Amino acid sequence: MAAESSVPSYHPLFNDPVADTVVLSREATLFRVPSFVLRRTTGYFAATLPVTLTATAEPVPLDEPAALLARIFSILCGLPPPGPELDFPTAEAVLALAERWSAPGVTARMRDAITGPAFLAEPLRLYAVAARAGWAEEARLASRGTLALGLYDEKHEEGLRRLRTPDLLALLALHRRRRDILDRMLSGEDTEGVNAAAVSGRCAVCGLQTENYAWREYRARIFVEMDTRALGDTVTGSAVDDWREALACWSTKCAGAECGKVLYERETILPQIKACIDKLPKTV
Known part of the structure; x- marks a missing residue:
C-alpha cells in the first residue's frame, strides 16, 4: 500500500498531453505545463528549462507543495483559481514563490486581489504584505484601516513583528x-x-x-x-x-x-x- 501511494499522479487541472513540461511537486504530484508559458512568464524557468524538450524528459522536481503549484500555474496559464477562496497564508506563499521565480504577472495578480474584503478585514497583516512588496497605495489603504486598532494591545504583537523596522x-x-x-x-x-x-x-x-x-x-x-x-x-x-x-x-x-x-x-x-x-x- 505504501508503494502504491508514492506513485506520482497528475493533477487533474494539469494533465494535457500536449503540454511538454512535467513538474513534480513535493508530494509527488505531476503537473503538465507548456514550456513556452513557463519561459515567458518566469525568470526562473527561462533560465533553467532546456530549449528543446523530449517526450522522455524527466519531470522537473520542485520543493513546493502541490496546492501552491496549482495556484501559481493557474495564474501563469490564465486558468480559474483552484481550491478555496484566496486567503492571507495562500497569498503570502504565492507572493514568496513569485519572487523566487521572478514572475511579475503573478505578483500583479496578487496585488489586484489583495484589497478584497477578506484582506481589508485584517489591515495590519495587509499593511505588512503591501509594505514589503512596495505597494504604496495598498499600504496607505491598509494603514488607514489600522486606525481602529490599539496597536499596543498584546494581540497585535505578532502582527507588528511581521513589519520591517521602517x-x-x-x-x-x-x-x-x-x-x-x-x-x-x-x-x-x-x-x-x-x-x-x-x-x-x-x-x-x-x-x-x-x-x-x-x-x-x-x-x-x-x-x-x-x-x-x-x-x-x-x-x-x-x-x-x-x-x-x-x-x-x-x-x-x-x-x-x-x-x-x-x-x-x-x-x-x-x-x-x-x-x-x-x-x-x-x-x-
Missing part, C-alpha cells in the same frame, strides 16, 4: 501624529483647532475668567483614548457622555454673581472636536 516606525508615527495633532488642536492654541474662547474658561456672558481645569481633564482623557484607538470615533459619539471628565465639563458653570452660564457647551464642543479629527492625517 514600515513599523511609519505606522506608529501615523497613530502618534493623530493623537498629538488633535491634542494641540484641543489646546486652543492651534488656529485650525477648537475655538480658543470656547475652552479658555472665560464666560462669554459676563467675561469672568475661571480656571479651565475641567477642560484640561477632558482633553487629557481624549489624549488617552486616541492613544488606544487613533481613529477617533470613540471621542465624539454619545459614549463620551459616560465619561467622568466629560460630565464635569458639561456641568461646569460660571461662578459670576447672577450668571451661572455653562462654560463648555456640549453641542458646540463635540462638533468642533469632530471637525478637528476630520483634518488629521489618515495614512502613512
